[in-house]
Amino acid sequence: MTDETERPARRNPLQDVAALAQGLRTTLAEVMRPVVTTQYPEEKSPRAERYRGRHYLRRYDNGLERCIGCELCAAACPVGCILVIAAENTEDHRVSPGERYAKVYEINMLRCIFCGYCEEACPVQAIVLGPEYELSDVSRERFIYTKDMLLEPNPAQQEPIVVR
Amino acid sequence: MPEPNGAVPTVTLTIDGHQVTVPRGTLIVEAAKRVRIEIPVFCYHHKMDPVGACRMCLVEISPGPPRPQTACTTPVAEGMVVRTNSPMAVSARADILEYELANHPLDCPVCDKGGECPLQDYTFRHGYPTSRINAPRRHFLKPIPLSERIALDRERCVLCYRCTRYYDEITWDQELTADHRGADSYITSQFGQPLRSIFSGNIIDLCPVGALTSRVWRFEARPWDMAYTGSVCSRCAVGCNVTLWERRNQLVRVTSRQNDEIDEGWICDRGRFEYTEVNRPDRIRVPQVEGREATWDEAMEALLDGIQGAGHRLGISIRRDVTNEELFCLWRLLQGPCRGARVALEGRTSLPAPGEDTLLIRDLDCARAIVVVASDTADDVPIVNLRIKKAVSKLGARLLIVHPDRLDLDRWPEAEHIRNRPGEAAAAVRELAGHPLLQEGPVAILWGDGRGSEDTRELAAAVAELATRVGGRSMPLYRATNERGALAAGLISGVPDDLEGCEAVICYGPPAPGRIPASARFVAVWDLLLRPEHGSPDVVLPALGFAETQGSYTNLEGRVQFLHPVLHPEPPLREGWEVLCELGQRLKVREMDFVGIFQLQRAAARAIPQFAALASPPEPEPQPTPVLYGPARP
Numbered sequence: 001m002t003d004e005t006e007r008p009a010r011r012n013p014l015q016d017v018a019a020l021a022q023g024l025r026t027t028l029a030e031v032m033r034p035v036v037t038t039q040y041p042e043e044k045s046p047r048a049e050r051y052r053g054r055h056y057l058r059r060y061d062n063g064l065e066r067c068i069g070c071e072l073c074a075a076a077c078p079v080g081c082i083l084v085i086a087a088e089n090t091e092d093h094r095v096s097p098g099e100r101y102a103k104v105y106e107i108n109m110l111r112c113i114f115c116g117y118c119e120e121a122c123p124v125q126a127i128v129l130g131p132e133y134e135l136s137d138v139s140r141e142r143f144i145y146t147k148d149m150l151l152e153p154n155p156a157q158q159e160p161i162v163v164r
Numbered sequence: 165m166p167e168p169n170g171a172v173p174t175v176t177l178t179i180d181g182h183q184v185t186v187p188r189g190t191l192i193v194e195a196a197k198r199v200r201i202e203i204p205v206f207c208y209h210h211k212m213d214p215v216g217a218c219r220m221c222l223v224e225i226s227p228g229p230p231r232p233q234t235a236c237t238t239p240v241a242e243g244m245v246v247r248t249n250s251p252m253a254v255s256a257r258a259d260i261l262e263y264e265l266a267n268h269p270l271d272c273p274v275c276d277k278g279g280e281c282p283l284q285d286y287t288f289r290h291g292y293p294t295s296r297i298n299a300p301r302r303h304f305l306k307p308i309p310l311s312e313r314i315a316l317d318r319e320r321c322v323l324c325y326r327c328t329r330y331y332d333e334i335t336w337d338q339e340l341t342a343d344h345r346g347a348d349s350y351i352t353s354q355f356g357q358p359l360r361s362i363f364s365g366n367i368i369d370l371c372p373v374g375a376l377t378s379r380v381w382r383f384e385a386r387p388w389d390m391a392y393t394g395s396v397c398s399r400c401a402v403g404c405n406v407t408l409w410e411r412r413n414q415l416v417r418v419t420s421r422q423n424d425e426i427d428e429g430w431i432c433d434r435g436r437f438e439y440t441e442v443n444r445p446d447r448i449r450v451p452q453v454e455g456r457e458a459t460w461d462e463a464m465e466a467l468l469d470g471i472q473g474a475g476h477r478l479g480i481s482i483r484r485d486v487t488n489e490e491l492f493c494l495w496r497l498l499q500g501p502c503r504g505a506r507v508a509l510e511g512r513t514s515l516p517a518p519g520e521d522t523l524l525i526r527d528l529d530c531a532r533a534i535v536v537v538a539s540d541t542a543d544d545v546p547i548v549n550l551r552i553k554k555a556v557s558k559l560g561a562r563l564l565i566v567h568p569d570r571l572d573l574d575r576w577p578e579a580e581h582i583r584n585r586p587g588e589a590a591a592a593v594r595e596l597a598g599h600p601l602l603q604e605g606p607v608a609i610l611w612g613d614g615r616g617s618e619d620t621r622e623l624a625a626a627v628a629e630l631a632t633r634v635g636g637r638s639m640p641l642y643r644a645t646n647e648r649g650a651l652a653a654g655l656i657s658g659v660p661d662d663l664e665g666c667e668a669v670i671c672y673g674p675p676a677p678g679r680i681p682a683s684a685r686f687v688a689v690w691d692l693l694l695r696p697e698h699g700s701p702d703v704v705l706p707a708l709g710f711a712e713t714q715g716s717y718t719n720l721e722g723r724v725q726f727l728h729p730v731l732h733p734e735p736p737l738r739e740g741w742e743v744l745c746e747l748g749q750r751l752k753v754r755e756m757d758f759v760g761i762f763q764l765q766r767a768a769a770r771a772i773p774q775f776a777a778l779a780s781p782p783e784p785e786p787q788p789t790p791v792l793y794g795p796a797r798p
Contacts, residue, residue: 070273071386086383099307100274100383123273 041134052114052129055107057150065095065151066126069102073118073127081111082118105147109135177244192235192246193221203248204257204286206264206372207324208236211428212333218264218324220286222256223248232256254290261291267302268373269319277374279387283322304350310340311359313380313437314368318350321375327351327367334430336553336575337361351375362546365436369419378417380437385411393728394421396717397435398485398710401642402525402547403719404431408711408730414443415711415731425526426719428554432546442709442731447692450736452704460736460746466703468750470686471668476504479666479681482655483673483691483707484511484644486740487715488724488775489761490672491646492768493744495653501751508661510676512644513613514620516658517651519628523608523639524721528555531608533601535564535630538589538623539612539641542572545720548610548641549573555608562601566592567614586617590626597633607636612643620658642720649718652774671698672707672740690743706737713739714761716778724777 038045047053058066069086087103095101118127127150137143172187179192182199191214193203206218214237222232224247232253235246247253265287272278307315328340328351339359343352353359367376390409397404397418404427409417418439422429441447451463458466471478480494480502486509498505528534528551541549549572555561556576563579565571568586573579580601584592593611596602611627613620624640631638642648650656661677663669668686679697680687689698690705712731716724741764748756758764762781769779 068274069383070278071389072273075386075388088383098271098274 047131047133051131051133052116052119054109054130054132054135055112055118055145055150056128056130056152057105057147058126058128058152059154060097063154064097065101066124067102067105068096068098068124068126069100069105070123072121072123076117076121078115078117079111079113081108082106083108102147105150107145107150109143109145110140175240175242175244177240177242177246179246180248186240188240190240192223192225192238192240192244195240196235196246196248201248202289203235204282204290205236206282206322207326209326209330209370211430212326212329215325215329218322219260220257220264222253222260224250224253257290258292261287262295262297264322265291265295266297266299267319268322269301271320272374274383275317275320275374276377276382277320277371281374282372307377309358309379310353310376311364313378313433314359314364315377315379315382316351317375317377320373321351322373323349323351324372326370326372327376330367330370331361333557334366334550334553335361335363336557336572337363339364340367362432362434362542363430363550365433366420366430368436378437380440381417384416385409390416391730393730395711395728395730396725397431398645398717399432399434399438400545401645401647401720402426402545403645403717403723403725404435404547405725406431406435408728410711410730413731415439415709425524425723427547428551430547430550434546439709439711441692442711444693448694448704448706451706454702455700460705460738463703463705464746464750467670467688467705467747470688470702471502471670474505474666474668474686476506477665477667478502478505479508479663479669479684480505481508481510481663481669481671481673481676482650483676484509484646485710485717486646486650486672487713487727488646488649488653488718488778489715489741489764489768490744491649491653491655492764492772492775493741493748493756494655495772496753496756497744497748497751498655500748500753506661506663506666507650507655508663508676509644509647509650509656510674512647512650512656512661512676513640513642514616514658514660515611515613515640515642515647516620516624518640518648518722519638521637522721523610523637524723525551525639527606527637528552528561528608529559531555531561531606531636532604533562533564533607533634533636535566535596535602535607535609535611535636536571536573537566537593537609537611537627538614538618539610540567540569540571540615541610541612541641544612544643545641548720552610561608564596564599564601566596568617586614587619589614589618590622593623593626593630596630602634602636605635607631607634609636609638610641611638612641616660624658639721646717648720648722649774652718653772671701674698705743708733708737708740712737715741716765716781718774722774724775726781 060066069084071084074082074084083106084102085104086100089095089099089101116129119129174185175188176185179196179199179201184195184199186195193205193208196203203221206220208214216234216237221235223235225233226245304318306317306319310316328342331337331340339354339361341354342349368378389411392407392409395406395408397406405421405423407419407421418436420429420431450457451460453463453466534552534555556563563576565573565579565581566584566589568583574581582592609627609631627638663681665683666681669680669684670688672690674695675697680699687701688703689701690707692707692709712729712733716726718724745756745758765778768775
């Protein structure tokens, strides 16, 4: 407990003014320097060209899916977040070139660690990690990304995704 | 091939510095396996004659010519020095692999063999790291359906001729052949006809590349997705050993598992392809009472009400792949409250219980003469049929057939076929005693019931008489998977089943024989699926398939083999023995409150002498040591 009768010695008021000036100098110097804050979410910071964000399944220019359902992405995945169930293309129902396509393609985004091994393992460059990183959602079920969500829009119908 | 009696002179040789002593006549590939040295092979298969077609197994042998030689066609010799990793041998194998890959499409990502493919593995272990081939590859239309169940991809084929040799040597069906010559040759079916053999599925396992694949489980799973167990086939009484493969709690495929006592690594197409029932989406999963879903408790009460007081008017139809454990529970019920009930086993013969000293399947290898009576073995017991073919064509046994019709075995040119009139096989067998083909023993007699046309009691007497007179042993060819177990438990006997006249029927599996009797006023069905022949039952209970149930089968030679389920049934599905035990407890049978199947098996082993083997289920098999040795890349 401090003794109330003991008061600190009175200092020179010029010392206070000097301290104030020093603080202001830091403040004023920072005003002059370039701004680093981004106004997220209104403004978004640029991402590296090879940024690994949300996955996409790509298509060929004629609209056929690239994915052949080989499950090599699932085999390469270190956390086991990819499920692929393959099926056979028929003449009436052609999804991808060749014999095989992915009937089911699901990624559990809660598990994914965005390592990019799936992208590396893919023999047809079907799965890519895109620039998008805003993946929050309100329920666990909605983090299971199905094939419909992952497939990029058909280029015959829409503009392709542009990576910034 | 070494003689079975064991007195074979041995030979000592050196393979990569390891001394190994093997019987004379052993091939170098087999000798190398003893010291765990891998010599890669495509065309060589240990159950077929070597041809040396693929040249993959090249090694350096001294003394010998100064060039690589095939290890799969060269027998060992005393003092031989084999080098598998000399620069010459290593580069020879790598060059051969480069040729094998010259036309290979390298579509491994979409190939069902990818992940368990010898060509893939050998390319990694023995091939050059990169390809130098830039030329256009051979192209074919693909996939070509060879039958409803098998697809052929000619681009992937390395022309090892395993499939065509299998069809020639093992099954004698000769349905596959190589068309054209040299680099232009390709595999095709004879005259473009679809494969009809019941043994066609084995070529999928035999194919060392992805050229022959199954259409039944096409693209269902990659090998690394699947869990597997070694189990027993449920389709017939032979009891072939199989491997069951599971993905996402679905039975994805069935492959063979070599057991030289029984199947020698072959299974028939029934066992390989007819497994899909267990995966059906319309499978019964919840008990039903009068068409409405119910709890097990309600269903059991309804069942008990239905069979109340039926006495000898109760009929119990059992499926062919009933386990020994379920048979024991039924035996307890029939000893107690259900005394007098009639029992029918689906798909069975009317053969009586076997005598004391019956033939074993492996004894066919030592037989000098084989007599097949009143059975189309290719249809009744397919894998025994292959054993007969092996004994006849490779081990020099003589073949005598007593059957009214032309059979699969008649393809053997020296087979003697005695055509009896249907129903008179016994008389024909009695005349065989002095037959010239049976002068030299041991004689193996395989006999069936002629699909119901023969009087089995008379035939049994005739066969036993013949066996004593020619000094042979006999084996009755049962058809239903656990028919021998049901005979051991005394549930059925050598007379055909008949449930006609029963008022209450419990039908476990498809109804036997053929349909639910018209006299039935109460029908309880306990099966995987509701089938048309079940009609409209009062109570429906869900049953388990052979890939998900615990238990054991007794095969036609009396061998008890245990099932190892690969699927995990979810409640309310229950094990068959649990349901029967609960039924017994509700009927106030003593000693039916088993805490687990092991306790039940021990009780069954004490109660029924033929089930003694149930008390000692085998230890789980140790994981096989992989056959992989050092880098061999050039």
